[in-house]
Amino acid sequence: MPDASHSLPHHLDVVIVGAGLAGLYAIHRLRKLGLKVRAYEAGSGIGGTWFWNRYPGARCDVESLEYSYSFDDALQQEWKWPERYGTQPEILKYINHVADRFDLRRDVQLNTRIKSAVFDTKANEWTVKTDTGEEIRARYCVMAAGNLSTPRVPDFKGLQGFKGKWYHSGLWPHEGVDFSGLRVGVIGTGSSGVQMIPLIAEQARHLTVFQRTANFSLPARNTPMPEDKERTHKAEYPARREAAKETPFAIAGYPKPARSALEVAEAERNAAYEAKWQEGGSISYLYAYTDLLVNKASNDTASEFVRNKIRGIVTDQKTAELLAPKDHPIGTKRLCLDTNYYETYNRPNVSLVDVRSDPIDTVTETGLKLKSGAAFELDAIVFATGFDAMTGALNEIDVRTTDGEVLREHWAGGPLTYLGLMVAGLPNMFIVTGPGSPGVKTQMIASIEQHVDWIADAIDYLGQHQLDRIEPSPQAESAWVDHVNKVADSTLYPLANSWYMGANIPGKPRVFMPYVGGFDRYKKQCDAVAAKGYEGFTLSRHETVAA
Ligand code: N01
Secondary structure, eight states, X not given: OOOGGGSOOOEEEEEXXXXXXXXXXXXXXXXXXXXXXXXXXXXXXXXXXXXXXXXXXXXXXXXXXXXXXXXXXXXXXXXXXXXXXXXXXXXXXXXXXXXXXXXXXXGEEOSOOEEEEEEETTTTEEEEEETTSOEEEEEEEEEOOOSSOSBOXXXXXXXXXXXXXXXXXXXXOTTOOOOXXXXXXXXXXXHHHHHHHHHHHHHOSEEEEEESSOOOEEXXXXXXXXXXXXXXXXXXXXXXXXXXXTSTTSOOOSOOOOSOGGGSOHHHHHHHHXXXXXXXXXXXXXXXXXXXXXXXXXXXXXXXXXXXXHHHHOSSHHHHHHHSOOSSOTTSSOOEEESSHHHHTTSTTEEEEETTTSOXXXXXXXXXXXXXXXXXXXXXXXXXXXXXXXXXHHHTSEEEETTSOBHHHXXXXXXXOBTTTBBTTBTTEEESSOTTSSGGGSOHHHHHHHHHHHHHHHHHXXXXXXXXXXXXXXXXXXXXXXXXXXXXXXXSGGGSOOGGXXXXXXXXXXXXXXXXXXXXXXXXXXXXXXXXXXXXXEEEOOOOOOO
């Protein structure tokens, strides 16, 4: 139940949905404008993704010195990241530290899920309703509900009758799970599966991995944080953060490639890939040449290098071939980072089952049965089956206006936004890193800060000009969607059946959702729009009805 002492006030300037990294920064940034704000969070704690995803091995795939807020230099200087890549507990600790340091909790209401958000076009305000029946009114609504926050368990027959325990990576029990001595099945080999499989294998009596699509994974090469690296990075922090804004992934420090993979002799190319493989990390690898994400022939060289690595690591060649991805170019699905993922398949207690050729049909009382009738006895099933990405969280909320505009209908054929920030017909509602934004293709916290700063500046601009309504024109929205699609079509991304495309959800429209033109290019466009008095948006003043 929500804490009653926290349930007031019901009249706000800005209502924020979600108290993850985006919602928390929005509180901080908007409060500085003197606005009355409050974030409503479904979880019993703050942190969003890092609150929910507590599965074994959960860790960020962006280096910890990068994956952190930049808005306060003292914060980034003080915080000590113990490892090259932050673990889930460490990142959650950091988020809680930030909340305390900037006194954010007093404007967060936990255990509260937003069910509906209705914009009253006459009163010029949003009314947001919670699952506990509260009503909150606010001039502006900021959706900071996350891109990967709607966990998805496939609709297998029989799951309710399963006598063992089952889990989803994104809804992991806080007390942890002890798999010792158990026969465990993991379904899914995306980033979550790839991270948890090596650790579950160490505990379980037997681990069976059910793989539908092989995914590329590179070694993370995690290490304790080298002191000299931390010292140098911190000394250069402000400059590095500025430099990051001029890069496509919002991460500085990777030399910009100068040549196509096809301009280089095979031996030299393979030596370059080998160096990147040894260095660890995904950006470095995809940045080896200029055209790995736009030219299939170039990409083939990078893909084949990793396939050969898999063949070299996994001793059983039938298993190695199953693990070697062949249906998509490397990097067009989120590239996984792992510690001992492929090596795990050499353990005697691990087996791999191809559920592409023989799909899972039923969950039985004691395990799983495939279409062919092959059966697996399991004590526990782990669903690492992903999320209704990018649109799931917003579509779960009944978002509409009193004039009859309905978000779910507007997005029925796939999400439409202007700059990924706003939706035509839904005034005063902002989205942080939504579809049409580059967020998920970048260092997410950099994108969150950039989006929230843009939103705060827009709200401030309205106030300064005695205006109180902003919404994109349908023309601007459709031009942006065309641009997002054109950019995507000039790359190899649409060749993969990824969650970027909505391909993991049966019946979801196949539309490429993120903007892959790069953070640098995106930010310039957002800045230019603002500099031109919010070009593409209609700004107006409304006579509001006193509540
Ligand atoms: O989810 P996914 P995830 N039968 O959608 C399979 C971020 N993240 O939770 O590919 C059998 O990638 C599905 O198969 P297919 C990151 O952005 C980051 O792993 O659809 N299998 C796939 O293998 C990431 O991309 C970090 O054929 C089924 C898997 O389940 C995103 O979150 C860590 C199935 C789902 O993979 C999502 O990652 C974790 C079925 N019916 C997550 N349905 C880091 O920072 C689905 N699958 C490191």
